[in-house]
Amino acid sequence: MIELENVAYSYGYGGGALLSELSLKLSPGSFHFLTGPSGAGKTTFLKLCYGALRPTSGEVQIFGKDLRGMDRDDIAMARRRIGVVHQDCQFLDHLSVAENIALPLAVSGQEHLADGNLDELMAWVGLTERANALPAELSGGERQRAALARAVIMSPDVVLADEPTGNVDWEMSQRLLTLLVELNRMGKTIMIATHDLSLIRAAKAQVQARVLRISNKRLQLAGADL
Amino acid sequence: MIELENVAYSYGYGGGALLSELSLKLSPGSFHFLTGPSGAGKTTFLKLCYGALRPTSGEVQIFGKDLRGMDRDDIAMARRRIGVVHQDCQFLDHLSVAENIALPLAVSGQEHLADGNLDELMAWVGLTERANALPAELSGGERQRAALARAVIMSPDVVLADEPTGNVDWEMSQRLLTLLVELNRMGKTIMIATHDLSLIRAAKAQVQARVLRISNKRLQLAGADL
């Protein structure tokens, strides 16, 4: 689905590369965790995966197409197949929570698909009661849940989630994990950046997940200690 | 320092009270944790403590003054003695990280106090290298560390931190905890809202911390299982 080959990235000039020699192939149906100390480049790595950043060198392929050959509209189309949870969840502040979650459908002209799906999803992430609230009226954890719901509403082929459980309690994080595991069982590709080791352990009990670790600018497969 | 008596709070009309019958006395030098499921009202509770919200009923005293008798300027003055870490860390996007951290000093006209203090603090939270970056160029964890640094730069009498470690790795969260424990040893009052039970456990090893839990709209002392 998404392939990086020998990718390097650095922000602006001056400093050296933040990431280098990254190679990774996200095959359909795979489940990855991404860890590493704060500031190691997890968010940056995810942005490379969905075309928000273009690599300084190396090659990125999204759904079989070389990123260099994709214009802005191509990237927009690819985004419709990739569900992204940002680390700082951003919403359209003037739309209700339900409308925000259904936004990917509206943007791609498929509002009619929302109905049953939306309600079920809202119930699962525990936002049914807050459906008509504005995003500014949500608690931190509620925002994260809404962001995850928005990312999966289109049942995208790939879900990239950046720290999706940083602000929710243990039970809720298990529910969110279950949602992602379900999607994975349906053949979707999942990648989660997180600091929460217990989340990783819980996931490993349910699916075959690979844990990647960014350290020293490189991507490594984490040891069996997780 | 801060005292709530029989406080109730509800957002707007329609829904019932979110919190009710809250009574709490934050005495000088105390160390509190605040837990509870996502959406229980932790952030709301903290906002009541620093005067960002006024209770629907009941009495709030900040530094011995009744909140009802305080005008906007009084609250501004009280804020200079309370360090707050918001759940979604907000900065002035046009100022550098260092300037943002020193902002409370600038606002109260005490820039001259910054010098040594600031560098030391930046080093402790691991932001020395990013001092001149803009907030938008920080990673999620870096933002949280900067927010905590800004909250403590004035060595305020009270520190209220809302989920200050949701986006940082385990080691860094220990460093941040140590910072707060140090302040507590200097006699400052600390209150941390968090989901991270291991953080609470780690803290209990170092200081006498009370753990409060919001459930069913009430504030309860959590059991010894933590």
Add this chain to the structure above:
Amino acid sequence: MKLPAFASLLAGDTNADRVVPPTGVSARLTLLVSGAMAFLAVFALALSLASGRLATRWGDELANGATLRISAPADQVAAQTQAALRVLDTTPGVGAARALSQDEQRALLEPWFGPDLPVEDLPIPQLIEIIESDGSFDPAGLRLRLAAEVPGAVLDDHARWRRPLVQAASRLKLLGLVSIGLITLATAAMITLAANAALSANAQVIAVLRLVGATDRYIARAFVRRFTLRALTGAAVGTALAMIAVALLPDAGETAGFLTGLSFVGPHWIWPLMVPLLAAIVAFVATRTAALRMLGGLS
């Protein structure tokens, strides 16, 4: 509006200034709005002042704009002249009436006949100059009365075609003033909106500042100062450009007189200088009101 606050504003507080994002589209908008509006205001002012002068001048010239001509057999001229003067004396709107002397009549006729005309020997009618008092008398009514009492009198209201010109000039002056009023109102509204835009675009800045203990005055100050200075600068530049443009308008010299003198005259140069000041005051009041109202709504 407190004047001390307004004055101290210009002294500056770089500290409070830095906490508000330095450039903003709204600020540039304010600069542009006040510049363009000041430019238009100065032009409208020039138009208005020039029209005013014109109206006054033409009004003065109108005052002695009518003549009465008495053509009668030589022996009746004197009697009819007396009768006509009596009639004029009691006509409302006529300030004074005076029979012209022979020398004056000769001077009037000089363009036509040259200086050597023997006025005395010619059957030339007697002319009576009418000086209007205020506004105008009623020529039709006067003609009726004269027809009855002074058969040889012919009223020549040769200022007739000029009177509407005075009206037009007055109307032009009014139009200029209305435009200035309109420009002031529009400017105030636009600056208020720009200030509001800036404030709501900076809602996060304000929230952060409140969080770290900044007072309302501290926050408002930075915004107010910025907008007042932008309005002042913009209006000053606009005014300067407009004044240069007005001064560059070719002056048609003394003979021209009528409409060409669009430039400011003497003490009138003071007026356009008020424009930037007015803009600054408008911006100050508008921004301060907007800022304090908005801040009052936050916690």
Add this chain to the structure above:
Amino acid sequence: MKLPAFASLLAGDTNADRVVPPTGVSARLTLLVSGAMAFLAVFALALSLASGRLATRWGDELANGATLRISAPADQVAAQTQAALRVLDTTPGVGAARALSQDEQRALLEPWFGPDLPVEDLPIPQLIEIIESDGSFDPAGLRLRLAAEVPGAVLDDHARWRRPLVQAASRLKLLGLVSIGLITLATAAMITLAANAALSANAQVIAVLRLVGATDRYIARAFVRRFTLRALTGAAVGTALAMIAVALLPDAGETAGFLTGLSFVGPHWIWPLMVPLLAAIVAFVATRTAALRMLGGLS
């Protein structure tokens, strides 16, 4: 600018519209700016058109504005008249010259002496009417030549005082057109800035939309549509108000003629109707450019 895009814009797409925050200070600002500017533009247009008409009319009247008077002993008059006509024939700027007949001279003098003046018996000078061809001839040069060749000729350039009036009217017209240009430019700049303000205030909206797979066109469309409609509405209201105001200006009737006719005449009513259209096009181009440029800079 693609016209199909402009047209389809008005058809509307409520879906894309909803994703951009509904009210914004910038939108109200656009409404106000285009309204106020349209109002001023219509006034400037009226002023300009009226001045243009005035300049044409006065220009026509100027054409026969000078006379030559030949005072000479009776026996030399005819010869000097011929000489003067020859001189005038070769003077640049003089279109035609014609000696007045006795009847015409009597008609000219009638206001002064009544209809019974025995012109034939009086030593009245011969008058020659000068019709200017284009613009004006040089009176000083003509006087010099006449002094040499026709000693009894006196040039009376009695249109002298009117020529600057025509100049003034032309200048007023120019001033009106310059104001319109200025207003258009200022409006374009202000709408561009307002659009930029709206876009940067909505940076987060745009980021979210990009994240969920919206194309640039989809995003730009909502902004462009909104601003174009606001500009159109604002300008239409401003124009309508200004036209009502112009129509309400009291018309001084036929005799007035000179400056009072500030209202639009006949086909000139078309011009102010172009103002809202112009505003909409300006807003469309400005917003579209701003939006696409800004979007191009984002990932």
